[in-house]
Amino acid sequence: MQNTTQTQLEFPMVMGQPYETLPEDLFIPPNALELCLETFSGPMDLLLYLIKKENINILELDVSNITDQYIEYIDLMDALQFELAAEYLVMAATLAEIKSRMMLPRDKHDEEEEDPKSALIKRLQEYQRYKSASEKMALMPRVDRDFYTATAALPEIKIEKKEISITKEELASIFNEIKSRPDLKLSHQIDFEELSTQERIQIILDILSRRNVISFSKTLRKSEGRHGVVVTFLASLELAKDGHVELIQNKTEEMFLKSLRGA
Amino acid sequence: MDIKIVNTVEALLFGAGRPLRLSEIRGLLESDGLVTELSDIKKCINELEQRFNSSSLEITEVASGFRLQIKQTYSAPITHLWNERTPRISKALMETISIISYKQPVTRGDIEDIRGVSVSTQSIRSLLERNWIKVTGFKDAPGRPALYSTTKEFLDDLNLKSISELPELPEVDEGPNDQVLSEVI
Numbered sequence: 001m002q003n004t005t006q007t008q009l010e011f012p013m014v015m016g017q018p019y020e021t022l023p024e025d026l027f028i029p030p031n032a033l034e035l036c037l038e039t040f041s042g043p044m045d046l047l048l049y050l051i052k053k054e055n056i057n058i059l060e061l062d063v064s065n066i067t068d069q070y071i072e073y074i075d076l077m078d079a080l081q082f083e084l085a086a087e088y089l090v091m092a093a094t095l096a097e098i099k100s101r102m103m104l105p106r107d108k109h110d111e112e113e114e115d116p117k118s119a120l121i122k123r124l125q126e127y128q129r130y131k132s133a134s135e136k137m138a139l140m141p142r143v144d145r146d147f148y149t150a151t152a153a154l155p156e157i158k159i160e161k162k163e164i165s166i167t168k169e170e171l172a173s174i175f176n177e178i179k180s181r182p183d184l185k186l187s188h189q190i191d192f193e194e195l196s197t198q199e200r201i202q203i204i205l206d207i208l209s210r211r212n213v214i215s216f217s218k219t220l221r222k223s224e225g226r227h228g229v230v231v232t233f234l235a236s237l238e239l240a241k242d243g244h245v246e247l248i249q250n251k252t253e254e255m256f257l258k259s260l261r262g263a
Numbered sequence: 264m265d266i267k268i269v270n271t272v273e274a275l276l277f278g279a280g281r282p283l284r285l286s287e288i289r290g291l292l293e294s295d296g297l298v299t300e301l302s303d304i305k306k307c308i309n310e311l312e313q314r315f316n317s318s319s320l321e322i323t324e325v326a327s328g329f330r331l332q333i334k335q336t337y338s339a340p341i342t343h344l345w346n347e348r349t350p351r352i353s354k355a356l357m358e359t360i361s362i363i364s365y366k367q368p369v370t371r372g373d374i375e376d377i378r379g380v381s382v383s384t385q386s387i388r389s390l391l392e393r394n395w396i397k398v399t400g401f402k403d404a405p406g407r408p409a410l411y412s413t414t415k416e417f418l419d420d421l422n423l424k425s426i427s428e429l430p431e432l433p434e435v436d437e438g439p440n441d442q443v444l445s446e447v448i
Binding site for chain 1: 277278279280281320330331332333334335338341342345352353354355357358360361362364365377378379380381419420421422429430432433434435
């Protein structure tokens with residue numbers, strides 16, 4: 001069903017009721033009252049809305065009615081702990097002033113001033129022009145909502161620039177510090193000393209010529225590291241194979257080399 | 264038209280990511296060794312328009328120049344695709360931008376006078392951030408308030424060539440509505 005017919009159908013019911021609740025065509029759930037202020041962009045908008053409602057049923061209208069409606073509306077929003085913009089209250093005061101002036105007999109002096117009623121009408125009329133213009137504008141096709149541009153452009157990359165604050169003295173001292181650092185990244189070649197098994201055999205034989213038994217660890221040179229252990233071990237095996245030495249190892253003890261020649 | 268020039272114009276429009284003016288296109292073609300007249304580029308664009316007839320693309324002229332865009336009939340699926348990226352514009356903000364566009368240049372006070380409600384700094388800032396408005400001067404009045412006007416980007420975003428293409432501002436209602444107004448109040 002279209003919105004307009006709906007309003008017309010519901011209208012008598014709305015009119016039959018006093019304006020103690022939020023107007024039905026707004027349909028604001030009680031727990032979503034914050035939406036209320038967004039529904040109206042300001043007091044002028046609210047007032048126009050009330051007038052527009054009355055517009056449909058012109059015979060029932062009068063100034064005090066619209067003022068009462070407006071103030072009831074404000075009271076309602078206030079009762080529902082809705083934080084009201086001060087402008088709403090200013091408008092309520094303006095309406096109350098107009099209403100009270102109408103009740104009082106007119107003074108000649110007053111007529112020379114600008115009639116607050118006609119001033120308000122002017123403002124409302126002016127506001128209505130822009131309001132309807134803005135409604136039209138809101139419906140106009142808008143980029144990224146109703147239409148899109150076709151592009152193969154590179155996406156914009158946002159680079160955050162951070163401010164750097166430094167004095168020239170700091171800069172100089174940092175540079176000097178960097179210059180005095182040892183160059184940890186300089187590449188260098190590690191040369192392994194060539195260790196030959198033959199040479200090691202000779203060394204072991206030399207040792208064994210002076211003493212009969214020697215532990216394996218004594219034949220090592222610590223500085224030669226793992227490589228030295230391997231070479232010495234190979235030399236020991238070589239000597240054992242050729243029958244120069246006997247390799248002795250008791251359980252967890254370390255290996256001993258015993259000369260066979262001297263025996 | 265030379266197919267190479269037509270295709271280069273197409274490539275430029277596609278790759279630019281923003282509207283291009285005819286003179287801008289001519290300059291870009293020239294740096295590529297293609298010497299043309301402005302009228303030739305217009306012809307290229309007409310030729311491209313025909314080429315795009317049976318496609319989802321179209322060339323539109325907006326305030327900042329010519330740009331390639333997706334025909335509105337094919338925009339619905341993209342709306343679903345980019346759903347979260349399009350911020351809603353509140354009624355209040357829409358009123359503010361329409362007052363600026365019809366009455367420019369205006370101060371914040373001018374807007375407030377019409378709307379009957381204070382215009383938040385936030386809403387002015389959000390329009391400035393969108394590049395829809397800019398400060399075009401300062402009013403010679405106490406406090407020297409900033410004067411705001413709409414930008415070309417604003418027109419681009421609404422698919423307009425100039426501010427005069429906006430729908431006419433409704434006249435003050437002198438019809439029956441006015442009688443109601445005066446009767447009501």
